[in-house]
Amino acid sequence: MKKPALSSLNGKKFDVVVIGAGINGCAAAQQLAAQGFSTLIIDKGDFAEGATSKSSRLLHCGLRHLTPGKSLWEFVTNPVYLATALINTKASMVARKDISETMPELTHLTKFCFPIYEEDPFSPILVDAAFSLLKILGPKDPPLEYKRYKADEMAEVPFSSYLRDPDKIKGMAVFNEFLFDWPERIAIDTLLDATRMGATARNYTTFKTLEEKPDNTWDVFLQNALNPEDQITVNARLVLNVAGAWSDQVAEDLNLDASQKVLKLKGAHIVLQLPPEFSDWGMLAMNRAKEPLYCVPNRGLHLVGLNRVPYEQDASGVVAEEDEVDWLLGEINYLMPKLNVTRADVKYTMAGLQPITFDPKEPHGSRAIKIHDLEKEGLKNVLTLTGGPIMTHRQVGKDLANAVGKRLSPSQPPQKLSSEVSETTKKLNDTRGQNRSIQYSKEILQKIAIEEQPANLADVLFRRTGIAWNKGQGREIVEEIAEILAGPLNWDEGRTKNEIQNYLTHLDNEFSNHTD
Ligand SMILES: Cc1cc2nc3c(=O)[nH]c(=O)nc-3n(C[C@H](O)[C@H](O)[C@H](O)COP(=O)(O)OP(=O)(O)OC[C@H]3O[C@@H](n4cnc5c(N)ncnc54)[C@H](O)[C@@H]3O)c2cc1C
Structure with a gap:
């Protein structure tokens, strides 16, 4: 996945241009390449730098979808809401099995507990019923190992002795939950597989605007985000807007008086x-x-x-x-x-913006995952995605590629995609130390620098290696890492010092602990 010079893409024709290389854009690019669509995927920042890098990391079993906003009556009185919840729950259980089994290096199992208080909207019986529904809706493996402890049995759950109002606890649900260990790497591996099948990927490349051609294709104007004077045009038969929280902004960039499609829902940790x-x-x-x-x-x-x-x-x-x-x-x-x-x-x-499907009736948006066809708004063969979480990205990638397939036929033969992690991820996984922390080796860093398009230390420490998610966020080893990267990235001594300082400033600005 070496970075192509922007000028080398000028004038090139693609079946599909994908705007946004978060987890959903990467999944779409992989599926499109597998179906034989010539594909260009671009991101204005680094790959997976958006919401994909700011999540709670839950590959959750779907229980969340069975908890309505305020009361269970929302399910009874709103059948669409209930149907969406059931669809999402089933999709979560299917994704849980698929991703945990094919990418064990980037997911892991943990025990979760759920204290049930007397004032909660769910009684212990309802929680039992929700877990029974999960079992019915989803595959039986990997098991949830659900167990409900009565209030006087829960001492073995480590959180229990810290909980407030023990006399008001009616029980404690315990179950197996999978977690993503840095989903950005899943996006990178998905992209590596897409490029193996012929897709072109380029980070730090901003979508600017579109112009319709007489043959019903689109000229797509792109700009080098690291050197704004560097601009090119490529041609696409179809454009996928997978720009997450920015997707309405992309429509605005087209001077389009389009209706709101995405609700930017902020979440902080x-x-x-x-x-x-x-x-x-x-x-x-x-x-x-x-x-x-x-x-x-x-x-x-x-x-x-x-x-x-x-x-x-x-x-x-x-x-x-x-x-x-x-x-x-x-x-x-x-x-x-x-x-x-x-x-x-x-x-x-840390904080990020969930790209939720806008619904004027719901202050927190709809939980539906939606592909919007912009033809009615004057843009034929332009599609926008809203609402896709990380856990169901593979299904969303398939849905997007199928939506493309209904509108165009691929220009190339199909290929078989791989759902497994890359060799680099396997090597990174082998370095794991205490608490699953990731270490580095010179060999891995040099390979990443040459093959995975990092432009700075945050690209390497967050998205490529996940070292920034270790306890110290890589502060203690950033200088050593910079020294190793300096050669393959052509950084002289001054540039290397600047890159280190930029990384530390980035941590202070975006991940501040608010104690100063
Ligand atoms: C706080 C929080 C917690 C969450 N927890 C979970 C969780 O536990 N489990 C789960 O499954 N999901 C979770 N989510 C949801 C999940 O993170 C997002 O729904 C998902 O990452 C969206 O992926 P995406 O690819 O659609 O968007 P993004 O990852 O945001 O990617 C969009 C990309 O488009 C690029 N872009 C934007 N404009 C342009 C342009 N003009 N040109 C080129 N590129 C552009 C951006 O740079 C960005 O990289 C959470 C989200 C948040 C914010």
Whole structure:
């Protein structure tokens, strides 16, 4: 997946141009290449740098979809809502099996618990029923190993002795949940497979606009994000807008008076060091707004989230704000008062924008995953995706490629795709140390520098190696890593120093622990 010079693409014809290389764009590119569509996929930043790198990492079993917003009546009174929930639940269970079995290097199993309080909208019997439904809807393997402890039996669950109001707990559900260990690498591996099958991928390449040609194809104007004077045009028979939270912005860039399709739903996390007995245990509980509060183990720390707030501003550079950090600290302390966590326990924070399907009737959008055909808005053969989470990206990739297949026939023969991780990921996986932390080797870093288009240290430490998700976010080894990358990336001494400083500044700006 070496980076093609932008000029080498000028004037080239593709069946499909995919705008946005998050997990869904990458999955679409892989499926399109496998079906024989000549494909160009571009991203204005690094691959998988958007929402895909800011998630809670849950390859969750679908329980979330069975918890309505405020009350169970939402399911009874709104059949569409119920149908969407059942479709999403089934899709989650299918994806859970598929991804955990084909990519064991990038997923792992953990125990999750769910305390049931008397004021929660779900009684223990309803929780039993929800897990029975999961079993009916999904494949039986890998098993959920669901067990419900009565209030007086739950001492073996590490969180239980920290929970508030023990006399109000009616039971504790315990089940097996899979977690993604840095989904960005899944996106990169998916893209590597797409390029193996002939797709062209280029990061730091911004979509600017489209112009319709007399033969009903599109001229697509692209700009080098690292050198804005560098601009080219490629031609496409169809354009897929998979730009996540930016997808309405892409329509605006076309001067299109299009209806709103995406709701940018902001979610923030605080990342905490919790007592050692919690390690590799996760928790799902209801917060005081009657929404899920997750406590997700990750490399010896826990991600605690989520607030969910519609976001109106520009989608770039989203960070966890002071009030969000305080709110999350307040919720985790309310749930587990004995923890008494403070700002000093926050190792770092992060925030992202979920590209939810806009629905004027739902303040938090619809949970449906939707492919919008923009023909009615004057753009024939332009499709936009909204609402795709990470866990169902493979199905979304197939759905997008099938939607393309209904409109065009591929110009090349089909090929067989691979659902497995790349050789580089296998090697990275072999370096794992305590708490699944990733180490580096000179050989792996040099291969990544040459083959995977990194432009800076954040590209390598976050998306390519996942070292930035280790406890120290790679601060302690960034200089050594920069020295190794300097050769293949042609950095002289001054540039190497700047790149190190840029990485540390990036951590301070986007992942601040808010203690200063
Ligand atoms: C806080 C939070 C927690 C979440 N937790 C989970 C979870 O636990 N499990 C789960 O499955 N999902 C989770 N999600 C949802 C999931 O992260 C997203 O739905 C998913 O990553 C969306 O992927 P995408 O490819 O559609 O969008 P993105 O990953 O956002 O990718 C869109 C890409 O388009 C690019 N782009 C934008 N404009 C342009 C342009 N003009 N030219 C070129 N490129 C452009 C962007 O740079 C970006 O890389 C969470 C999301 C958030 C925010």
